[in-house]
Amino acid sequence: MDLIHCCVRWPWKNFPTSKTSLFQKEERLRHYNPLPLTVPAFSNRMPAQCVFSRIEGKGKRSPPPPPGGAPAKLAAASPVASRKWRSSAHALRGAPRRAQTPGSVTYVQSNLPRRPVPRSPRLRPGGAARAPGAGRTARSHPGAATCPFSAKMALASGVRFAPRALLRPWSSPVELFHHDRYRHHEPPAPVHYEDKHVSVVKVWGGTEPSRYFLITARIHKWPSGILRLGGINGDDISEAPRVCPWARRWVQTASAGPAAALSTGAGPSLPLFLLLAEWVAVMKLRNPPVNALSLELLTELVISLEKLENDKTFRGIILTSDCPRVFCAGLDLTEICGRNPAHCAEYWKAMQELWLRMYLSSLVLVAAINGACPAGGCIIALSCDCRVLADNPKYRIGLNETLLGIIAPFWLKDTYVNTIGHRASEQALQLGSLFPPAEALQVGLVDQVVPEDQVQSTALSEMARWLAVPDHARQLTKNMMRKATADRLLRQRDADTQNFVSFVCRDSIQKSLQAYLEKLRQRKG
Numbered sequence: 001m002d003l004i005h006c007c008v009r010w011p012w013k014n015f016p017t018s019k020t021s022l023f024q025k026e027e028r029l030r031h032y033n034p035l036p037l038t039v040p041a042f043s044n045r046m047p048a049q050c051v052f053s054r055i056e057g058k059g060k061r062s063p064p065p066p067p068g069g070a071p072a073k074l075a076a077a078s079p080v081a082s083r084k085w086r087s088s089a090h091a092l093r094g095a096p097r098r099a100q101t102p103g104s105v106t107y108v109q110s111n112l113p114r115r116p117v118p119r120s121p122r123l124r125p126g127g128a129a130r131a132p133g134a135g136r137t138a139r140s141h142p143g144a145a146t147c148p149f150s151a152k153m154a155l156a157s158g159v160r161f162a163p164r165a166l167l168r169p170w171s172s173p174v175e176l177f178h179h180d181r182y183r184h185h186e187p188p189a190p191v192h193y194e195d196k197h198v199s200v201v202k203v204w205g206g207t208e209p210s211r212y213f214l215i216t217a218r219i220h221k222w223p224s225g226i227l228r229l230g231g232i233n234g235d236d237i238s239e240a241p242r243v244c245p246w247a248r249r250w251v252q253t254a255s256a257g258p259a260a261a262l263s264t265g266a267g268p269s270l271p272l273f274l275l276l277a278e279w280v281a282v283m284k285l286r287n288p289p290v291n292a293l294s295l296e297l298l299t300e301l302v303i304s305l306e307k308l309e310n311d312k313t314f315r316g317i318i319l320t321s322d323c324p325r326v327f328c329a330g331l332d333l334t335e336i337c338g339r340n341p342a343h344c345a346e347y348w349k350a351m352q353e354l355w356l357r358m359y360l361s362s363l364v365l366v367a368a369i370n371g372a373c374p375a376g377g378c379i380i381a382l383s384c385d386c387r388v389l390a391d392n393p394k395y396r397i398g399l400n401e402t403l404l405g406i407i408a409p410f411w412l413k414d415t416y417v418n419t420i421g422h423r424a425s426e427q428a429l430q431l432g433s434l435f436p437p438a439e440a441l442q443v444g445l446v447d448q449v450v451p452e453d454q455v456q457s458t459a460l461s462e463m464a465r466w467l468a469v470p471d472h473a474r475q476l477t478k479n480m481m482r483k484a485t486a487d488r489l490l491r492q493r494d495a496d497t498q499n500f501v502s503f504v505c506r507d508s509i510q511k512s513l514q515a516y517l518e519k520l521r522q523r524k525g
Ligand SMILES: CCCC/C=C\CC(=O)SCCNC(=O)CCNC(=O)[C@H](O)C(C)(C)COP(=O)(O)OP(=O)(O)OC[C@H]1O[C@@H](n2cnc3c(N)ncnc32)[C@H](O)[C@@H]1OP(=O)(O)O
Pocket: 289, 290, 292, 325, 326, 328, 329, 330, 331, 332, 333, 334, 372, 374, 375, 376, 377, 400, 401, 404, 406, 407, 408, 409, 500, 503, 504, 517, 520, 521, 522, 523, 524
């Protein structure tokens, strides 16, 4: 099992910045090898980014199609030929992966030996399909044997496993493999570490804060042999045991090892920001100070979502914030204050695109709302399938547009109505209500309110609940529920853009936005 950690950045330098539409940009990106270290030339801020990490799925999903595309009619025409195709795809999956795939998620190749690829569980001899997971054993779902969380997921998805395997110890010895995504050209610097529980065989990478790290741990006694951990330097290591309590002892021990090995002395200890179940990516919004939805962040979110959707080993994304106390402050007002109509149009198209992509995403999207979530931030959360909000009275959520003197577009209003109903939306939209957690829960704006330190773990449990449902059934149902709302925007996208531009470019609206922005700045002072 490989842990693959990706950070996609917008390759600014090679992209047109003016009137090129988002679609054209995306199209170009497909043929483009991302440059991970490129920083926007016009900005001295840290570039906005969303960071995600992933764990490769293990056999439940169909393998990726071989070059030339999947033989769509093959399965129907000939089960045997279809099986052959699948096994050739498995063989392909077992082949060494390239370090970078142009136009797709940038992979970091684990140096772990690849484990044998399990046969697809979905085809029986004769080609008849069977229920997902039915008849699989602990061997085909190895994590289930040792990790209660995986076991829960496995049970929920109908996986049977041998009782003996359940008793198998998960503990030491462990080998840790650590990759620094951005040091891929440097020779690895092996570090050796031994203790009772952990055996660090290799630690690769540097120590600078804000660099992204990968750890893949190998546990010999597991049937799969590998535990997946993701890390970002500077994150709180204590998050990991909360997310996956069974790993507490291991993580505590492990933290002493690589942290000691990597620490420069003053530098932070090696963090593990999440322990993840397979198939799940965590996206952290990182556009300090308040995660305002700048054009850059919107674009990056859209591209990242597309990449994750195209990567068939992902089934869900947990969306959360990397900025303290704020999930997302909504539209970046500096993108629409004092800008020309062309820029406003480009910005609004990016906003529409993000909403459409999120609202209709085939992946499960869970919002782990760990901060304030007004206006556009609330749109992001509402586009997810499930919302978990931290129980802090300062973290308010809602659509407060009217308080800024602006009006939510119809598709936003529709999303609100779909979530909390007509009457509640009518009231909340007109009053520009921002709900504190208890009220947000009561009105149905969020699905769970939990103590702040449990937001991530609850989001992960929610994810497990949603992933327990077969993908195709869930996706079709989601589409059935949401398509009409999305279609409404798709039908009048240009008109909506024109409305937005002519509205925000009005002098009176510009004045009121400027005044609001000024108020925000003064409030700080
Ligand atoms: C036409 C129809 C469109 C409809 C669709 C969407 C509408 C929108 O999304 S409009 C945006 C609405 N957003 C808000 O009203 C949120 C405003 N911000 C806040 O309330 C607070 O900043 C927040 C609670 C999010 C965080 O509070 P603090 O942690 O105390 O931070 P500060 O208030 O001190 O802000 C720090 C810094 O950020 C700037 N800021 C805040 N929000 C935005 C924003 N939306 N866009 C741009 N910049 C923003 C704020 O001015 C401060 O700037 P500096 O003083 O320069 O540091």
